[in-house]
Amino acid sequence: MTDQCTVASRRGFTLTNMVFVIMILGVFSLLAGEVINAVFKSMRQSAQQQDRRIVLDRMILSLRADVWGARAMSARRAGELRLEMADGATVLWQADQEQGVQRNPGASAREGRQTYSAGLKVEFEPRPGGVLVRIEDAQLKQSEEIVLASQVMLAGGSR
Numbered sequence: 001m002t003d004q005c006t007v008a009s010r011r012g013f014t015l016t017n018m019v020f021v022i023m024i025l026g027v028f029s030l031l032a033g034e035v036i037n038a039v040f041k042s043m044r045q046s047a048q049q050q051d052r053r054i055v056l057d058r059m060i061l062s063l064r065a066d067v068w069g070a071r072a073m074s075a076r077r078a079g080e081l082r083l084e085m086a087d088g089a090t091v092l093w094q095a096d097q098e099q100g101v102q103r104n105p106g107a108s109a110r111e112g113r114q115t116y117s118a119g120l121k122v123e124f125e126p127r128p129g130g131v132l133v134r135i136e137d138a139q140l141k142q143s144e145e146i147v148l149a150s151q152v153m154l155a156g157g158s159r
Contacts, residue, residue, distance in 0.1 A: 081124035
């Protein structure tokens with residue numbers, strides 16, 4: 001009869017075995033939670049960066065079209081660019097880090113005012129034949145410079 005009791009008591013798990021298994025499962029679940037958190041944070045940041053890049057690309061496309069047809073350009077400060085178009089219209093570009101970049105066409109323009117909100121620092125510097133655009137992203141700690149050319153100015157129009 002004692003042989004049956006010892007065999008039966010050896011078949012089960014002890015309390016320390018169960019506690020050890022539960023501790024290992026707890027550690028794995030904590031690590032998995034941290035990994036999942038990091039993945040969701042990365043996905044959220046990636047989507048925000050992509051949205052900012054799309055806004056920036058649309059702004060540069062519109063600015064490139066304006067500069068291409070400008071016969072003269074001037075800047076009173078780094079965040080402001082005044083373009084005199086070949087047809088006599090004036091387009092004013094103003095950059096403010098909080099409010100974004102605004103395109104204000106003159107009274108004779110067909111389009112209305114446009115705002116590009118990307119949270120970037122944008123500066124304009126007129127150059128012979130075009131304009132240099134400096135873009136700084138404080139969140140990503142990146143900056144880039146884009147040179148845009150004016151067809152009219154390159155062809156010998158006024159500066």
